[in-house]
Amino acid sequence: MIEQPLRTTVIGSYPFPGWLEFACQHLDQFGPADREELIEDAVTVAVRDQLDAGLDVISDGEQTRLDFNLSFYGFLEGIELESTPPRRFGPPAHDQRGKHKVVHELRAPRGLGTVADFARLQRIAESEIRSPTSKVALKASVPGPYTLSGRLLPSPRYPDRYALTEALLPIVRGELEALVQAGCREITVDEPSMSCYAHREDPKKFVDIFNRTVEPVAGKCHLSTHLCFGNFKGRAVGPRRYAPMFPAFLDFHVDEIHVEMASREFAELEIIGGIAKRKDAAVGIIDVKSYYVETAEDVAKRVRACLKHATPERLSFAPDCGLSQTARWAARQKLRNMVEGVRQVRKELGI
Numbered sequence: 001m002i003e004q005p006l007r008t009t010v011i012g013s014y015p016f017p018g019w020l021e022f023a024c025q026h027l028d029q030f031g032p033a034d035r036e037e038l039i040e041d042a043v044t045v046a047v048r049d050q051l052d053a054g055l056d057v058i059s060d061g062e063q064t065r066l067d068f069n070l071s072f073y074g075f076l077e078g079i080e081l082e083s084t085p086p087r088r089f090g091p092p093a094h095d096q097r098g099k100h101k102v103v104h105e106l107r108a109p110r111g112l113g114t115v116a117d118f119a120r121l122q123r124i125a126e127s128e129i130r131s132p133t134s135k136v137a138l139k140a141s142v143p144g145p146y147t148l149s150g151r152l153l154p155s156p157r158y159p160d161r162y163a164l165t166e167a168l169l170p171i172v173r174g175e176l177e178a179l180v181q182a183g184c185r186e187i188t189v190d191e192p193s194m195s196c197y198a199h200r201e202d203p204k205k206f207v208d209i210f211n212r213t214v215e216p217v218a219g220k221c222h223l224s225t226h227l228c229f230g231n232f233k234g235r236a237v238g239p240r241r242y243a244p245m246f247p248a249f250l251d252f253h254v255d256e257i258h259v260e261m262a263s264r265e266f267a268e269l270e271i272i273g274g275i276a277k278r279k280d281a282a283v284g285i286i287d288v289k290s291y292y293v294e295t296a297e298d299v300a301k302r303v304r305a306c307l308k309h310a311t312p313e314r315l316s317f318a319p320d321c322g323l324s325q326t327a328r329w330a331a332r333q334k335l336r337n338m339v340e341g342v343r344q345v346r347k348e349l350g351i
Helices: 018-024 032-053 070-075 114-128 145-149 161-181 192-197 203-214 271-276 296-306 328-349
Strands: 077-080 100-107 140-143 186-190 222-227 256-260 280-286 315-319
Touching: 018 032, 032 114, 032 328, 100 161, 114 140, 114 161, 140 161, 145 161, 145 192, 145 203, 161 186, 161 203, 186 203, 192 203, 192 222, 256 271, 256 315, 271 280, 280 296, 280 328, 296 315, 296 328, 315 328
Parallel strands: 140 186, 186 222, 222 256, 256 280, 280 315
Antiparallel strands: 077 100
């Protein structure tokens, strides 16, 4: 069970500042020192916004990443990065993200970059946390091998998505081990492809893949996974129902399972009761796909609804998904109101 009942957390990503978006379109004009300064400043901004909101758990906002997972392919050897997306125009959708060709054995001799990102987060957070008694936890997020396999084209060496997944699995395992060795005590393994495609694949096979991925670090950190339905440009990609995933996903070797609820008007909320019997349940109570900014009173009402299914010691609250697809002005206010709404309920309960 979590140390802070009704704790407030995030999934991982946070909006890029406007100046970083602009700079990323003109990186050829920056030197290595300039680019490192951009990253330092962007992470500092993300950390400060999260601390100002009052969150119990923060991340680096994934300010070094393109989307939540696309930049990881730059660390992989054995692939040819696609240069042109298959569709550029029209309404945004997942087919505007291309796939990479696999030409050799998949390797990542430099790792996936998350250890350096976590070290940066530690350093910046230490300088930004103003209270000497603060117990803010620092979270790192790593995409799982099945999700990473989705942007790779099968090849004679790896003839299908599951073969690609098996090749990526030890790479992700090694990254998780390295994070724990670096002192990371809060890790989310992002496998949204599993939740998006559980309706058509064998969910027990997903459980086996996931558990083999996290086996070296299970029990050595607070380990969570995030089950959502896709959020590229605010769009889902799978049927937005949790029923196909459960009860199989209860066998994930994690401490916490996060479920997307706000954008679905809290359909299937009762499922958190089943999760809470065996694990912590993190509930998405902020809709990252909507520009309605939930009030603190909205949040408090939602927290009370969750308490009908699980005890405070088993509950965490977060946005539905990462905030990278949400404008910063909205993301900042949504987080502040989320924390304030949870605090109202804590006060009612005397926590």
